[in-house]
């Protein structure tokens with residue numbers, strides 16, 4: 067006899083933990099949720115290695131609405147994920163949300179894209195302003211605006227937070243709600259032609275279930291292959307560099323330079339990074355830091371954009387992995403057309419952390435009600451992969 071769970075979640079990072087929370091907290095669901103996580107230190111998970119930022123500045127209405135729910139969730143996370151057993155003397159859970167905005171910069175080449183995106187964003191209630199180079203210079207006197215045509219700044223609803231704290235809050239709340247976390251690796255799925263029946267674990271046991279969620283992050287394709295599903299999601303390395311600047315840079319948002327380099331404050335320091343162009347972005351599983359990327363690509367761009375960054379000191383760095391969706395860099399969400407009880411939530415590329423609340427809620431609705439109730443996310447369904455019809459999100463970072 068295998069132990070049984072109503073829902074088995076494969077991967078206990080932010081997506082698996084958010085899905086477990088929205089299921090366990092759903093008044094219409096009274097089943098058992100089990101999360102299988104192979105590494106309870108989470109030291110290699112995308113969640114803990116992320117830049118942990120949230121933006122409203124997408125071009126796809128569904129991505130904007132996902133972030134609107136995301137920011138509301140983050141603003142209220144202390145109440146939503148508070149433990150019932152917490153007493154008055156203990157502090158309210160905090161994820162250090164800093165709502166300081168994203169600033170996307172464009173030269174003349176990218177100006178139209180920012181303007182068109184702004185129309186969509188404002189139509190969908192995102193609080194985003196366009197700024198001319200003069201306005202940018204007035205607002206951010208530390209920035210070199212000479213080669214810029216436009217900036218797009220989130221007034222509210224954008225910023226950054228502590229990803230590890232958010233994950234820990236989800237896990238603690240989930241355990242209180244009765245979710246089991248099992249620290250083991252899923253090495254196989256038992257299935258018949260239309261359904262998955264059980265997960266096989268490395269330490270020798272199996273767990274059967276009614277529904278399964280693939281929340282394995284950059285390893286999602288390996289889990290999908292256990293059900294003989296080709297999933298176009300690859301592990302792609304991204305390096306993040308921490309640097310210190312002697313000068314004060316006041317009122318700094320998360321800046322995405324027109325070159326693609328981004329930087330933002332992190333405590334008294336800054337973090338920065340850049341995604342490589344598609345031709346130089348191989349499948350990668352290692353965590354080696356590419357220091358040349360900082361020296362040869364990022365630093366010159368930082369120093370050009372912010373003259374005070376000419377004399378910065380790079381003090382730390384790490385590498386993590388995107389679960390890179392080869393078709394369109396957006397989430398693949400829901401079941402595969404040929405397997406009715408294996409739910410996918412994979413391929414977020416660089417924006418999965420901020421999407422976890424809305425995607426967790428969406429998975430819970432799909433499992434409990436067999437359809438989306440709050441926000442229709444069917445454009446992210448698996449059938450677009452089979453039909454080769456990408457979701458054309460213009461703001462991929």
Ligand SMILES: Cc1cc2nc3c(=O)[nH]c(=O)nc-3n(C[C@H](O)[C@H](O)[C@H](O)COP(=O)(O)OP(=O)(O)OC[C@H]3O[C@@H](n4cnc5c(N)ncnc54)[C@H](O)[C@@H]3O)c2cc1C
Nearest residue numbers: 077079080081104112113116117119252283386418419420
């Ligand atoms: C450098 C970097 C910067 C980023 N910046 C941002 C950002 O600013 N904003 C944003 O929204 N997103 C950002 N992202 C993306 C974001 O971090 C991810 O999209 C998100 O964390 C994905 O969460 P996940 O739960 O799917 O994956 P993960 O956090 O990787 O969790 C998956 C878990 O599954 C486990 N697992 C895998 N296979 C198995 C198995 N067979 N059995 C059991 N367990 C298994 C893993 O151990 C892992 O803990 C960034 C990512 C990186 C790498």
